[in-house]
Every structure is written in C-alpha cells, then in structure tokens.
Amino acid sequence: MTTWKEYKNYIKSINPQEKKEIEDIEKLASIIGEIIKQRHNKGISQRELAKICGMPQSSIARIESFETTPKIDTLLKLMQPLGMTLNISYI
Amino acid sequence: MTTWKEYKNYIKSINPQEKKEIEDIEKLASIIGEIIKQRHNKGISQRELAKICGMPQSSIARIESFETTPKIDTLLKLMQPLGMTLNISYI
DNA sequence: ATATATGATAGCATTTTTGCTATCATAAGT
DNA sequence: ACTTATGATAGCAAAAATGCTATCATATAT
Numbered sequence: 001m002t003t004w005k006e007y008k009n010y011i012k013s014i015n016p017q018e019k020k021e022i023e024d025i026e027k028l029a030s031i032i033g034e035i036i037k038q039r040h041n042k043g044i045s046q047r048e049l050a051k052i053c054g055m056p057q058s059s060i061a062r063i064e065s066f067e068t069t070p071k072i073d074t075l076l077k078l079m080q081p082l083g084m085t086l087n088i089s090y091i
Numbered sequence: 092m093t094t095w096k097e098y099k100n101y102i103k104s105i106n107p108q109e110k111k112e113i114e115d116i117e118k119l120a121s122i123i124g125e126i127i128k129q130r131h132n133k134g135i136s137q138r139e140l141a142k143i144c145g146m147p148q149s150s151i152a153r154i155e156s157f158e159t160t161p162k163i164d165t166l167l168k169l170m171q172p173l174g175m176t177l178n179i180s181y182i
Numbered sequence: 183a184t185a186t187a188t189g190a191t192a193g194c195a196t197t198t199t200t201g202c203t204a205t206c207a208t209a210a211g212t
Numbered sequence: 213a214c215t216t217a218t219g220a221t222a223g224c225a226a227a228a229a230t231g232c233t234a235t236c237a238t239a240t241a242t
Contacts, residue, residue, distance in 0.1 A: 024167040034179050056201060061220060068199055073160050076115040088125050089178045147231055152190055159229055
C-alpha cells in the first residue's frame with residue numbers, strides 16, 4: 001500500500017512538469033484555505049459575503065469546496081471584503 | 092471636458108462599490124504587467140513561454156493584452172517558469 | 183530582396199465558470 | 213416541535229476562458 005505522501009514525493013522526483021502542477025495546486029489550495037479561514041475569523045457566512053460581493057452563495061460554496069477554479073477577478077472580488085489581496089513574489 | 096483621471100476620482104468618491112472594482116482591476120493590471128515585464132527581462136518570447144507552459148501562444152497573447160481574464164490556475168502556470176508566484180497579504 | 187521571429191488576431195469547438203433559483207441535511211436556538 | 217441559519221448541492225442557461233490552427237503586420241537580420 002502506497003500512501004498519498006509517498007506517491008506525491010515519487011511523482012515529484014521523477015516528473016518536473018507534474019511537480020510544478022502540484023505546486024500550483026498547493027498554492028491555490030492555500031489561497032482558498034486562507035479565504036475560508038479569514039471569513040470564519042470575521043464571522044461572515046457565505047450568504048453574507050455573497051451579498052457584499054454581489055454574487056450568489058452557490059458560487060462561493062463551489063469555490064470554497066474546490067468544485068471550480070475561480071477566475072482571478074472573482075478571487076479578488078471575494079478577498080476584498082475580507083481585507084485581503086494578492087501580491088507577487090519572486091522565488 | 093472631463094479627463095479620465097478626474098472621472099475615476101469622481102467615481103471613487105461617490106461609489107464605494109465601483110471603487111472596489113477599480114482596485115481589483117488595477118491589481119489585476121499590475122499582476123499582468125509584472126508578468127510581461129518579467130518575461131521581457133528573461134528574454135522569453137510568448138511562443139517560448141507557451142511551449143514551457145504547455146499552452147498555445149494565442150492564450151498568452153490574449154491574457155497579456157487584457158482580452159481575457161485568466162483563471163487563477165492559468166495565471167500560476169504562467170508565473171511559475173518566470174520565477175514568480177502569488178502571495179496573500181492583509182490590508 | 184529574402185528569411186526569420188514576434189506579437190496580435192481570427193474562427194471555431196470545447197471546456198469551464200458564473201448567475202440564478204431552489205432544495206436538502208444539519209445544527210442551533212427558542 | 214418549530215423556526216432559523218448555514219453550507220452543500222442540483223439543474224439549467226448564459227457568459228467566458230481555453231485549445232487549436234492559421235494568418236497577418238511588423239521588425240530585424242542576412
């Protein structure tokens with residue numbers, strides 16, 4: 001039986017392209033995760049945030065549950081009321 | 092005659108919602124702008140970057156010319172080979 | 183003049199996100 | 213028991229991004 005962690009490390013070791021894709025997925029997951037955390041910290045429900053952003057609650061639910069991959073403008077629209085934004089950094 | 096700058100400030104002053112949207116647009120523009128600048132710094136053509144990312148050159152051209160608003164994963168895929176990434180910051 | 187590289191653009195099909203509305207299960211409070 | 217709030221989910225239409233291919237204008241080099 002191979003664990004997920006072992007599999008991930010295996011992929012990383014043999015496939016640079018897949019490695020980059022995994023990094024992108026992890027980055028996206030961390031961004032979405034921070035949005036969820038910040039929304040909880042502020043005690044805002046999906047419905048409330050949806051109203052503020054002018055978008056349906058279902059859209060937020062889909063994004064937070066990783067059902068869809070949002071466009072960059074949608075992401076910024078979500079982050080704005082939570083006091084968050086995105087910045088570029090160089091590796 | 093009203094200049095664009097005057098109009099923008101006017102909108103900002105009277106419409107908080109529009110103000111946020113403008114901030115999002117400016118943020119997106121700065122991100123895309125940095126991508127273009129970094130690509131030029133590295134002396135990489137759209138075709139070369141496209142090949143690295145595994146996407147057509149036309150897609151990159153559309154994004155860099157603000158013809159389309161990319162999904163967050165597409166953006167990260169573009170930034171990765173340029174040594175860039177996105178980070179969250181709090182206002 | 184010719185060849186090459188580049189970014190912009192076009193047309194089309196496919197995939198995906200988004201908006202809209204409604205519903206469901208669950209939990210919490212009264 | 214009953215209401216209320218919440219997040220998840222479903223179905224559908226509309227909008228938008230993406231992939232693919234090809235072409236064009238321009239600039240640059242030979």
